[in-house]
Amino acid sequence: MSKSETIYKRKAGWVNQSDASYQAGFNSKLFGWLYTPDSAISQSTGFILCAPVGHEYIHTHRAYRHFAEMLAMHGFPCLRFDYSGVGDSAECAEEDIFSQWVEDINQQANWLKNTIGVTHIVFLGLGFAANMVSMAAEIHGENCSIILWEPYETARSFKRRLGVLAGVSEFKQETEAGYIESAGYAYSDQSLIGLEKFDLSARNLSNIKTCVVVEAQDNREKNSRWLGKLGLEDKAKRIYRPDFTKMLDEPHKTSIPFDVFGEIIALFKAEASVQTAALPSLPKLETTLHATHYIENIYRSDDRLFGVLTTPTNGDTSKPLIILTNAGSAHHVGPSEIYVKLARYLAEHGWCTLRYDLGNLGDSCTGCPEDENFPYAESSLNELEEVIDHFSKDFPSCILAGLCSGAYISFREGLKDNSNVSRVVLVNPLTFEWVDGMSLDVPSPKMQSKEASYYSAALKDKSRWGRLLTGQVSYKSIAVFAVKYTYQKISHVLHDFCLAIGLAKPNKLQAELLHYGSNNTALRFVFSDSDPGFKMLTDDAGSIAAQMIAQKKIKIHFVENADHTFSYKKMQSNFCTKFLAALID
Numbered sequence: 001m002s003k004s005e006t007i008y009k010r011k012a013g014w015v016n017q018s019d020a021s022y023q024a025g026f027n028s029k030l031f032g033w034l035y036t037p038d039s040a041i042s043q044s045t046g047f048i049l050c051a052p053v054g055h056e057y058i059h060t061h062r063a064y065r066h067f068a069e070m071l072a073m074h075g076f077p078c079l080r081f082d083y084s085g086v087g088d089s090a091e092c093a094e095e096d097i098f099s100q101w102v103e104d105i106n107q108q109a110n111w112l113k114n115t116i117g118v119t120h121i122v123f124l125g126l127g128f129a130a131n132m133v134s135m136a137a138e139i140h141g142e143n144c145s146i147i148l149w150e151p152y153e154t155a156r157s158f159k160r161r162l163g164v165l166a167g168v169s170e171f172k173q174e175t176e177a178g179y180i181e182s183a184g185y186a187y188s189d190q191s192l193i194g195l196e197k198f199d200l201s202a203r204n205l206s207n208i209k210t211c212v213v214v215e216a217q218d219n220r221e222k223n224s225r226w227l228g229k230l231g232l233e234d235k236a237k238r239i240y241r242p243d244f245t246k247m248l249d250e251p252h253k254t255s256i257p258f259d260v261f262g263e264i265i266a267l268f269k270a271e272a273s274v275q276t277a278a279l280p281s282l283p284k285l286e287t288t289l290h291a292t293h294y295i296e297n298i299y300r301s302d303d304r305l306f307g308v309l310t311t312p313t314n315g316d317t318s319k320p321l322i323i324l325t326n327a328g329s330a331h332h333v334g335p336s337e338i339y340v341k342l343a344r345y346l347a348e349h350g351w352c353t354l355r356y357d358l359g360n361l362g363d364s365c366t367g368c369p370e371d372e373n374f375p376y377a378e379s380s381l382n383e384l385e386e387v388i389d390h391f392s393k394d395f396p397s398c399i400l401a402g403l404c405s406g407a408y409i410s411f412r413e414g415l416k417d418n419s420n421v422s423r424v425v426l427v428n429p430l431t432f433e434w435v436d437g438m439s440l441d442v443p444s445p446k447m448q449s450k451e452a453s454y455y456s457a458a459l460k461d462k463s464r465w466g467r468l469l470t471g472q473v474s475y476k477s478i479a480v481f482a483v484k485y486t487y488q489k490i491s492h493v494l495h496d497f498c499l500a501i502g503l504a505k506p507n508k509l510q511a512e513l514l515h516y517g518s519n520n521t522a523l524r525f526v527f528s529d530s531d532p533g534f535k536m537l538t539d540d541a542g543s544i545a546a547q548m549i550a551q552k553k554i555k556i557h558f559v560e561n562a563d564h565t566f567s568y569k570k571m572q573s574n575f576c577t578k579f580l581a582a583l584i585d
Helices: 003-010 055-059 061-073 097-116 128-143 155-167 217-229 244-248 258-271 335-348 380-391 405-414 444-459 462-469 475-500 508-518 533-550 569-584
Strands: 017-024 029-036 045-050 078-081 120-126 144-149 179-182 185-188 211-215 237-240 288-290 295-301 305-311 321-325 352-357 398-403 421-427 522-528 554-559
Touching (some): 017 061, 017 097, 017 295, 029 061, 045 061, 045 097, 045 128, 055 061, 055 244, 055 335, 061 078, 061 258, 097 120, 097 128, 120 128, 128 144, 128 155, 211 217, 211 258, 217 237, 237 258, 295 380, 305 335, 305 380, 321 335, 321 380, 321 405, 335 352, 335 398, 352 380, 380 398, 380 405, 398 405, 421 569, 508 522, 508 533, 508 554, 522 569, 554 569
Parallel strands (some): 045 078, 045 120, 120 144, 144 211, 321 352, 321 398, 421 522, 522 554
Antiparallel strands (some): 017 029, 029 078, 288 295, 295 305
């Protein structure tokens, strides 16, 4: 553990104040978090953390939160925010979106100066956000410093990476015309025109105060090249980061580069003049977003749990409130921001939705709790109950819902016979019973389902029969799968037979489904047709599941040609339609 990490964890939760609000962006309202310490080392210096684009925005959310807290702990005011059309910010036009985001960065810099009184801004950008930061820095000149973390030398290399990520997707789907869809995010063809203006060699950064480059070893040569072109090779301060990828891993796997954060803080503390005067009092921050088809309000539970409440523009609260619990370790916007898209879609159809973070996840989490970033924490059910109780006076009832682990938590809470819960909608659950030690990666039932689908397709493929007959396949793999699959099928059939003749009791899942059938809480499922959830349900609950489906005590909605997290535009649209159907069937 680095010294910076040790100090930070010892003082976890020390940050005096973090406030979520909506501020004016270039053409829309932006959501952001302002972190302010009790006193500033240098009132003249503030940080703006500019998130990377696409799926990296979701994956680095945790790291950015930690860095913002560390900065405030060391006396630096800090702002992190969502660009126009991203996360909790309002939608915007898609044309020339990257230039809009540069203007958003400039707007936030001006807002921080006017609100906190800082005169010097330190911009941090990661990935292509570093390129956007470098463009914004030209405007602020000597009044700013920049931290470029793994920037792209050219926009062409960024576009190439988008293409690579689009090509390696496990789930192939026809992309909507006029878009490139890459790692769960869609970019219009129009937005990618003219990106060469973001090439680093096109910048004039001679007037900025400090340039810091955070880089991996294999990028040092190319970074030296563009730094040389800008006359910054001798002036730039370079921080070597050997394992950049771990910060960009799946949300439940991400690691925090405390050592790099500590180096950056030490560097700017050395430049700052020590002052201890308190920062000016903050003006009243705006906590409501008014859009054409919805209204959103920031929700704080005793300054602990955080969420965003989306309502129709007419303020109608006559329908049950839909409560969305975190999908895995992704923060409340959901993978590919599916929770935001769903909530705003439902508002257009008259429904209110709360997307919130559990206490150890996303924006509810502060410091480094022991169970940080773990989506199946023991405290999750109590926290969901807290949310239900908070809103019970404002809505006739609640509908619990969630994707993946959010489905699991909703399912377990629905078993408690809470009179405020009228319906539970489970989206692509991967387990109905969490046991300590289970992997957060793809579980074995899912792998077995994938294997079953693979071999089922192989039986229909003549070319694969040819490979089988000529010995070009692994007979061992086929044999292992056959044994596992046969054993599983026999076990389920045998249990159902014994259950039917009274020699066996319902297994745990069967008993829980029967409980739902008797407690008047409607149970609905939304499954991607490629996901293993439906097979897990019907295999593990066998005849009981079949019986309850036939009796319509359980209703199933399938999203065709969809992956686990609905990572394409067409999937997302179809999912929203199916979810709405699951609310009213």
